[in-house]
Amino acid sequence: MNRKDKYIREKLNETKEEIPASVKNKIEKTLNSLPEQKRGDSTFVVFRKFAIACLCFLFVAIILLPNISVTYAETLEKIPVLKEVIKVVTIRNYFYDDEYHEMNIEVPKVEGDSESIDFINADVEELTKYIADKFYEEANDLKDEAHTAVSINYEVVVDTKEWFTLKLQINTMTGSGNTFFKYYNLNKLNGNIVSLNDIVIDDEFYNVVKEEIKSQMKKQMEDNPDLKYWIDDSVFGDDLLSIDAKHNYYFSSNYDLVIPFEKYEAAPGYMGTYEFILDKNLIKDYISDEINEILFG
């Protein structure tokens, strides 16, 4: 290094300033919200659910409830065929609004008489109540120190003769916002709640789905340089793209497979939420005959 460069370094070090308090605070908050490390391969899966969002309570809810669902779903036996059209109504609203904190939660109820429907309703009630309670707790703790907002709305994504899908969308905001989904898929022919694990008969399914999504991501990035997915990333490779038996999914009205992603799941925050549609012909060799019969009629 020459004399002039040395001089510049010394001069700059003399005038080095501390980083602004606002940035320091954000770093502290981020570090405080990091989940504990866990041994084994679950670390990252758990982490992805935590990524970026600041409302810690929501993380707990989102991670706990799918597990409850899976356990419960296992106990479901064959039950009578469900109605052709399933009605969903809003039975309650949790609403709160002041200068700093805002909550608007719609609680849906699926109408019908079956064990699966009872389970969905109970699960939705538990999730929404948990989030509302935690919102009040958080608002009370933070008072005027920060703005928070949470909202939950629902949508019947599919309601055909054979299939029903209810989607819950949970939005949170503290500084930056985050969005989570929860999908309830019902096979109307046998009345069962169906996860990916229930329809897949060959684990190659997950590789096929992953490769197809990767290819669609690449194509989108080629077509639009503003888009960014974390695949073939210079730092991370494509490990962030992970599809497993617990991943959200639903079928479109013509029964193509749709894989939705939550914010930050496989792309930077600015990409928001995104989903990919996979032709049913692509997956037919890896799923059960029962489901193929529904998809192909």
Place this chain on the structure above:
Amino acid sequence: MILNKEEFCEKIHMYENSMYYLAFSLVRNDADAADVISEAIYRAYSNLNKLKNKKSFKAWILQIVHNTAVEMIRKNSKIVPMEDIENKIQGSIQYDLTTKITLKEAINQLKHPYQTVVILFYYENLSIIEISRITNISIVSVKKQLSRARKMLYEVLKEDFDL
């Protein structure tokens, strides 16, 4: 995992200034710099198993900060196209000869990517090779950018050097 959560947090505190200077050189405002750092911390923490050597932490985290910031800039289209930079680089430091500006002001006025390279080289004492890795540009390009930025900084400090 070569770092536990506590060690990771300590490392972040150790390099938070470096992360801030780098992020700010790219996004040019504190709020966006804070968002970039926050997202970079999450990304780094979720991929800690990929860090093979504790000594590489600084370069590794700065690379993540750099990538995250570049993604944000692309989305917000705040980046100045390269050809514009090439045209503007000569005389891009706006200062009145009668009022001597400080070195820091001169660096703040440098355009991207010159400011980033200068910060990594002078503030962070990183080598050309490390800068090349962090910014994903070739060693030759780093040298070229640094050389151009140097000329401007030398000009600002001309009087000091003449002493």
